[in-house]
């Protein structure tokens with residue numbers, strides 16, 4: 001499952017003037033303004049919101065995402081199966097090049113509402129869920145994610161599949177931490193500001209599994225490399 005906290009970050013900055021406000025379109029003539037991690041700016045007189053998926057300040061293209069929040073237009077527009085195919089190919093190339101073999105899986109796009117009905121809990125609506133039953137593996141992804149957000153979520157869920165397929169039964173924290181490490185490595189191949197924002201958020205996530213265990217495994221990976229990390233995960237293999 002993937003329930004990472006939102007990317008919203010908003011600060012009041014003081015700096016150069018003359019940039020355009022993403023809400024009203026006027027030049028910001030004060031040296032005080034709202035600013036997000038993309039360096040998009042808005043006048044302090046607006047009651048600004050950040051996109052629940054990518055964290056951008058929302059201009060005039062707010063889209064209500066039921067059960068989830070308010071998204072910017074680029075995230076709120078739903079991803080198509082054609083886009084998913086491009087994202088899937090991108091994620092699979094990472095798994096292939098790291099010798100993580102994946103079982104066959106059916107990947108489905110669900111609206112936020114459908115996601116809530118199928119997998120919602122009091123903690124919220126997940127962005128992605130992997131499941132397995134007698135008919136095989138399945139991954140459900142929220143359609144409204146940004147492309148990079150979807151790549152991150154899909155990579156995370158595929159890492160669950162790899163663990164199940166290899167009978168790796170790690171404690172919850174390492175299970176999710178490993179999935180987030182894989183997701184971070186996939187996202188780090190994308191040279192876009194949003195990828196940096198996502199990586200920043202992952203590094204700051206206070207959650208014991210998605211944050212702390214992820215960072216612990218990242219240190220193993222950074223110092224000892226990929227092979228050592230995989231060997232460490234395989235110590236949780238159930239050989240019974």
Ligand SMILES: [Zn+2]
Nearest residue numbers: 001002176179
């Ligand atoms: Zn997960």
Ligand SMILES: [Zn+2]
Nearest residue numbers: 021023024043
């Ligand atoms: Zn403005």
Ligand SMILES: [Zn+2]
Nearest residue numbers: 051054072075
């Ligand atoms: Zn967005």
